[in-house]
Amino acid sequence: GSLQDPDLYRTTIADSVASGLPTVVVMASPAFCTNAVCGPQVEVVSQLKERFSDDANFIHVEVFDNPQEMLDTGDPSLGVESPVIHEWGFRTEPWTFVVDGSGTVVGRFEKFTTASEIEQSLVRALEGT
Numbered sequence: 001g002s003l004q005d006p007d008l009y010r011t012t013i014a015d016s017v018a019s020g021l022p023t024v025v026v027m028a029s030p031a032f033c034t035n036a037v038c039g040p041q042v043e044v045v046s047q048l049k050e051r052f053s054d055d056a057n058f059i060h061v062e063v064f065d066n067p068q069e070m071l072d073t074g075d076p077s078l079g080v081e082s083p084v085i086h087e088w089g090f091r092t093e094p095w096t097f098v099v100d101g102s103g104t105v106v107g108r109f110e111k112f113t114t115a116s117e118i119e120q121s122l123v124r125a126l127e128g129t
Contacts, residue, residue: 005046007053008060016057017103022125024048024056024118027085028094029063037112041094044115048122055126063093100125 008026016023026045028038042060049058064070065080098107098121107121
């Protein structure tokens with residue numbers, strides 16, 4: 001079964017930013033993470049979504065284009081990295097970003113970040129400061 005929260009896939013980053021609401025974006029591959037925190041990081045973002053879903057958008061960007069094939073075969077070497085990883089220039093995961101309603105990145109977190117750290121950044125974005 002998938003741990004994925006379907007709410008995290010309803011919109012694109014571009015559409016979310018265009019909505020004028022703050023956006024929390026987590027880039028991680030829970031299925032095949034190079035460390036133990038990608039799954040929990042997506043869980044943290046899901047928890048925040050439960051509390052702030054009316055006021056902000058929450059998006060998970062999968063690092064690989066074919067996570068199901070990788071899971072089905074158990075062969076991470078088959079992984080096809082998503083082009084977004086190269087567009088954003090990432091070498092590590094997970095990354096979490098908080099983008100304010102005007103599209104400015106106001107929080108940037110490399111590696112595992114607690115809900116309270118992300119929430120502080122999100123609240124600042126919601127307050128427009």
